[in-house]
Amino acid sequence: MAYQIGDTVAPFTLPRAEGGDLTVDPSAAPATVVVFTANHCPYALAWHERVQQVARDYADQGVAVIQINPNNQVTHPNDSTAASARRVADGHFAGPYLRDEPQEVTRTWGAEKTPDVFIVDRSGALVYRGAPDADHDDESQRATYIRQALDDLLAGRPVALSETPPKGCGVKWRTETVTIGS
Template identity: 65%
Template sequence: MALAFTLPDTDGTPTSLHGDGAPAAVVVFTCNHCPYALAWHERIQDVARDYADRGVRVLQINANDAVKHPRDSLAAMQARVAAGEFASPYLHDETQEVARAWGAKTTPDVFVTDASGVVYRGAPDADHGDPSLNAAWLRAALDDVLAGRSVANPETKPVGCSIKWK
């Protein structure tokens, strides 16, 4: 899997995966309309805020076809960022090249990477409908990486809406 990428954020600023030397990076393929992505959204923002001071980079990527799904347009992304809904960069994968390279399947589809590559892939936690789970699977993977341990649970099933391919 070709991990490295650079995508524009909602202001057009090129943003790369490990551009700042982060010990871990979280890549979340998400969107503006999927009920699963929306249900897990705040939990993912909480992870971005809670782990920022530990050097973890969280990048959220919208790769959906905005022609077929106007709610996923760049303008709609910009409106959500302007409203303060994102605690980390929200990137636009207009060509869908990054989503294809990563094998993204759903919104959300969560990946945790370290210097060795992807060490966790799946859902943020066991139930999009239960905010009390607090992205437990994602947090456990990050805690393992930051402690220098192998990730105990490296894969769960990503759950959500399918990526809307062109």
């Protein structure tokens, strides 16, 4: 069952695109933004810099912005671990970029699109899920939905807009079973 607003999310560990693992634990930050994204999707690419700017703008308040590429790298080589690592090496990310090759975290969170944004508070409660803002083509939107949710959360207010429809490319699901370690 996918996470719903108000659910407590569990910490998880995924590999970084450039190597090594990262454990994401919401209790380590006043807010954690988890963005399921992609290297090839025009929607994810249109919103990409706005999400990076959120990461930079809220870093001094301790907000963690974690981006995860969930797509099947066999059918979508532009979303491969190697392609993702190149984007990291080229400085395209203002925070960790992870790969969910077995897609278990993606399924648990219920991500459907790239991008699909989730925000959790320090207790791990899911407080926002949806799009970064209202229009991927309008850079002046500045990831307004993410910013409004973070501003509410950091000010100790209930998040006024807790859910919007995610917009973007569908997650490219694996059709075969992946066995970790083989």
